[in-house]
Amino acid sequence: MSNVILSMRGITKQYRMGDEMQTVLRGIDLDVEQGEFVAVLGPSGSGKSTLMNIIGCLDTPTSGSYILHGRDVGSLDEEELSSVRNKEIGFIFQSFQLLQRQNAMQNVELPLVYSGMHTHDRTQRAKQMLERVGLSDKLYHYPNQLSGGQQQRVAIARALANHPTILLADEPTGALDQQTGKQVMSLFHDLNEDGNTIIMITHDIGIARHAKRIVRILDGNLTEGVAEDA
């Protein structure tokens, strides 16, 4: 495999639930190449959220190795993980997670602030990103002045801002109606065409079909599936 940017080997995750240990992930192996569009499909309780947290460096695995962009993420401390999240991962959440008191521009600028970019460049970049998701006329709107679809576009622009290695989307259409959901999906397609690597977590097979590759997760085990088979 040539351009592998994410490589997981034998990832397990255990939680202590009262007296007993609960195993959520049982040895996940996953490789993602540059420019892929992968859907992780699984019902609730399958461990997909835990997997997403580990991919997104929000959580660390109990065992196994996770190499992201050539770096062993497992050995990093809290401050270093912050910087990895900032530069390598672009999060897109089900409920958008925009700051209500900040306008679209300010929301998109947030990860740029944390990466220490200067004000001028930041404004430039944020504007660029919002144009990319088709919101050039809504730069200074506040989240409550935007529709759900538009809010998710702002969130996508924010995820793109630092040119991350991976766009990590958690049920990106979960809070949207079907029509808007489709629009967001077609935006994902376009972004993937532009060369962005996308990993999308979903329980909805209909949404998962938009991806080029589907992996299924069930009871903490990952199995490769193909979009056409599903």
Next chain:
Amino acid sequence: MLKECLRMSWQNIKGNKMRTFLTTLGIIIGVTAIITLITTVEGATNEITSQFTALGAGKVNVSVSGTPLKRGLTEDDIQRISRIDNISGVDPSVSFKQHVASEGTLCEDVSIEGRSAAYFTDAGLIGKGRGLTEMDMDRYSHVCVIDTELNANLFPNEDPIGKELVISGISYRIVGMLSDENDNDVMRAMSLMTGGNSGGLAIIPYPSALRITGSNSVNSLTLYIQDTAFTDDTISDVEEVLNAAFNYRDNAWQIINLDSLLDTMNTMTGMMTTMLAGIASIALLVGGIGIMNMMLVSVSERTTEIGLRKALGAKPSLIQTQFLIESVMLSLMGGLIGIVLGIILSMLIAGWIGMTFTLSTGAIALAFTFSATVGILFGWAPARKASRLNPIDALRSM
């Protein structure tokens, strides 16, 4: 990065105006109280001190009530006292009330004081003309110095110098007038304080005054101390002379040393300031707890936001800094408002009780550091709590 922290903190403070106001109210009240109390007490102390200093720095007053056999100090006694080391001048005084007349105007109830030349050595005592001199004493000169009040009573809007004043049938030429501000005689100030106002004052050479009273003893003496560091020693020397003069009788005389009185008073006001500041500090403490409470509420309210910020790459240290900045901002805002209110309030009080307003920089520095410390101290725990939030839990709690 710091600028962004400041901006974000400010945005959050601005976004909750009512809450911000109520939270900072504790600090505002505390700081206002501290500034007002300290400034007012300090101002009053300075006022009293300067008055006292004008009245009696380097002066000791001897007040003699005498014994049935000896009514006051004789010329010999005075000579003996004036020979004591460290006494630069002795100013005996005789005072009584009498009506005076001038150019056909009669003025009742005028205080007549017999004074020595030493009395006029104080700078600023004389407003116009000259004081009385040794020569006036020796020659029993018929000259006098009057105060502005008597001047106003007798010769409104006229220059009194050179005019004649009749006291007990003898005509005295007015050679000088006391200045208005520098009334520095303790006894007179005290009698004014107790409400014993007079129709004015005329000062004549004390030998002349003794002649008028027909007595040959003096009941009031002001001693001028050369080196105030040895005032106590000098006083015991004086006590010896007085004891000898009055045959060791109790209550025949009394020595009033204003310096020691001043010391006592300074200690007292110092204690009072400390106590008041202590009480006001309690208000600040309560205000600090208010800020801590609001910060804790703010952290739990913004759990999701904190989680999101962390997911987007905010380092824990940065989150902590942001919340710390926010609480320091809150308390400093309260502090600044408190300082302004405190200054205004103490100015009003100063105007109201009629003393000069002096800005106490110490109090301001104290209030400022105190409120900043309160912000850091009480913001630290909530900020730490925020920085330690797990981003997953935080994001899930939406």
